[in-house]
Amino acid sequence: MISKLSLSILAALMATSGAVEAKQPEFAANHCKAAETNAQHYRNFPAALTEAKARHAKLKNANQAQAKPGSGDLVSDGTTPDALAITDNPTFIIPVVFHVYGTVQNGDTVNDAVIIDALNKTNEDFQGRTADFADIDPEFENVKDALNIEFRLASIDPNGNPTSGIIYHPESSGAGNYSSSDVKRDHWDNYKYMNVYIQNDLYADGVTNNSGVAWYPDSGMSDEGLARVAYNGAYLGTNTDENFRSVLTHEFGHFLDLIHTFEGGCKRGFERRCAITGDENCDTPQQNSWQMNPGDGGILNCMGQTINWQNFMAYSDQYANFTQDQVDRMQNGLNSGARVTLWSASNLAATGVAN
Template identity: 30%
Template sequence: MKKLFLLSCSVFCILFSTAQFKRCYTHELMVQKENQNPGYMQRVNDVFENVKHIAAQYHNSRSVNDTIYHVQVVFHVVYTSPAENIPDSVLINQIEVLNRDYRRRNADTVQTRACFQPVAADAGIEFYLATTDPNGNPTNGITRTVGHPQIPFLGFNPGSDEIKDSANGKTCWPTNRYLNIWVGNVFFGIVLGYAFPPDNAPNWPISSGTDSAHQGVVLHYAAVGSNFASPIDPTVAGGRSAVHEIGHYFGLRHIWGDSTDCVVDDGISDTPFAADASQQTCDTTINSCVDSPIDFPDMIEDYMDYSDDRCLNTFTQEQVGVMRAMLATSRAGIAYVTTGSTGIKKIVALEGIEVSPNPSNDIFKLTAKGKEDLSFEVYNAVGERVIPTQNFSSSTTINLSSFSAGIYFAKISSGENVVVKRLALNR
C-alpha cells in the first residue's frame, strides 16, 4: 500500500512538474534517499569535497591531458515492446557521442562563448563497450532482456529504480568494474535519465540507500544516441542526456546547485552562479545571479545544465578535475589509463587495502598485503589535509587520537594508483 502511494506520488510529481519531459531525475532521487536514510547527502558531499582537494593537486602536479581514462561500458537494454529494443547502431553512436564530448572533439566547441573558452576543458575520458563479460567470455557489451515494470503501461518507475531488477535478481554487471547503463522506457518518456553520485558508503549496503547493484546510469530509450529514428523530442536528440548523467555518476552536480537562489551552487568555482536551470532554452541573455569579481552570464553551454542538446557543448576545468579524481578514487576499477608519454596501460584501482578497526576511537591500522612504496595522507570531511604524506610498506597505523570525532579520508597512493578509504572516528 505504502509502495503504491509512493509510486503514485512520484507519477503525480513528474507529470505535473513539467510540460513535456523531465531532463533528469537525479536530484529528486537523492532527496528521496536522504529521507529514507538521513546522512546520505552528507556522505555524497564528503566525497565531493575530498575529491575536489585531490583534483586540485592533480591540476598542479601534472598535465591533465597526458593521462587518458578508458571507461568500460555495458548497456542493459530492458524492453517491454519491440520499439524499446533499440538497435546496436544507436548504442554504438552513443559511445561515439560520449567520446566526442568528453574529449572536447565535438564540432560545436566553437559555440562555447568567449568568456567561457578559458575554462572549457577536455576531460580526457574515453568510453568503450566491454569486450569481456563478468565470466570472462567475449561480449559486445550489450545485454537485452524483457522487463516487467510494476505498472506496465507506465514504464519503469525511477522512484523505485526498478529497471535494474529482474525476476531473476539484479541485472547489473559488477559495478566496481563496469559502468552499467540501463536503457528502457522510464515513465512514458517523461524522465530522460538519472544516476547516483559516488558516496563511498562501506560496501554500498542496501540499507544505506546506495546498493552497489544500483550504481550506474539509467537512460530513456528514446534519449539515447544522436541517430535514433524517433527521439522523445528534437531538442534532446543529440545524445547529451548520457553525457549529463555520466557527469552525475562521476560526482558532478547541476550547475545551478538545485536551489532557486544565488547562494547554493554546484561547489565548482569555475562555473558561474545560477538561480535556476536554463529551462531547456538556449537563451544566451540569461544572467540570473551577479558573480564576483566578474559577472558571467549563466553558463547554458555546460553539460550539467538543462539546456537543449544543441547548446550544450562543454565541461569546465574544475568539473573535469572532479571527474578524473573520482576515476582515481571512488570510481576506480571501471577504467584503464594510458599515459601519453609511455603508452603503458594499467588499472587505476589500488586494491587490497584494508582498514581496521573502522569505526575506531583513535588508531586505524592500514594493511596493504604484499605492497611496497606506499604513502598515505589524511583529509577531514571538508577536504583539508590534516596529516601530510607519510611513506610506508605493507602496513602502518593512522593515529587520529588528537582529532575531533567525525569522518576523515585516508588517501593511499602507490605510484599513479590511488584509493581513498573513509575513516569513521568515534569518541
C-alpha cells in the same frame, strides 16, 4: 533526469523536423530527477552522505594545495581548454555494459548500432571533439575543459566469456527507481563495469518521455549492485536530435559526481561560498533556474553574470562543454572508492577493454 526542455525548443524542432509529432509531447514537466533522487538517497543512507562529504573534502584540499605556489598540479591533468587530440591511450578507460529492455522504445529502434553510435558521440562530448566545443560562447573559451576519458563496451563478461557489452532483455520498466528488481537481478559487478540500463518507462509510471537518471558515486550502492545510469532508448544517439542525444553525456556526468549547474538557483550570498553551494563548482556561474534559453532573455543570472548556457550539466539547447572545475570534480569522483576500480589496469584487462 531531463525531459524535453521547453515549448520554444519544441517549436523549433517542429519547424525543422516532422519526426516529433509521433512522440509524446516532449515539453512535459518531467524534469531531471537527479537532484531529488540523490537527496533522497542521502536521507535514506546517512553513510552515503558522510562518504560524499569526505570525497568532496579531499577535492577541496587538493584544490587549496594546488593554489599554493610551487605545489604542483595535484588534481587536474592540465587545464588547457583546447580539444583533446584523438588518442589511443586515454587517461581513463571505463568498461561499460548496456542492459536493453525492449528494442522498440517510443517507436524508435534500440540496437547495437544505435548504442555504439551514442557511446561514441558521448566520448566525443567528454573529449571536447565536437563543433560546438570548438565554437563556444567566447565568455567560456578560457573555462571550458575536456576529460581524457573513453567509455568502452566490455568485451569480456563477468564469467570470462566474450560479450558485445550489450545485453538484451524482455521489455520492462522502472530502472530509474532505486530498488529496481531489473537492476538487482541483471547488474554486473559495479566495481568492474559501469552499468547502463535502457528502458522506455524509467519509473514504471506510464511516462515514456523521461530521458534519464543517475546516481553520484557511492560505495553502498556499488556494494548492492545498484550503481547505474538509467536512460530512455528513445533519446539515444540518432533516435533523437543532435543536441538532445547529449543528455546521455549529462547522465554520465552525474555518474562521475557532477551536479546540475542550476542547482539551488541564484543567490548573491552564495557567490563567496561557490565551492559548497549550488553545483559546488566556482567556474560555473549560478543560474536563476533550469530555464535559460538564450534569446529568451534568460542568459544572465541574478548577479548579472552570463551563465554557461552550453554546459552539459544544464538543460541546454546547444550542449557543448564541461568546465575546468567540473573536470577536476569528475577526476576526483573517478578516484573515489566507488569508481576507482573501474579503470584499474587489472580491470581493463579482465573486462577486455585494455589497449
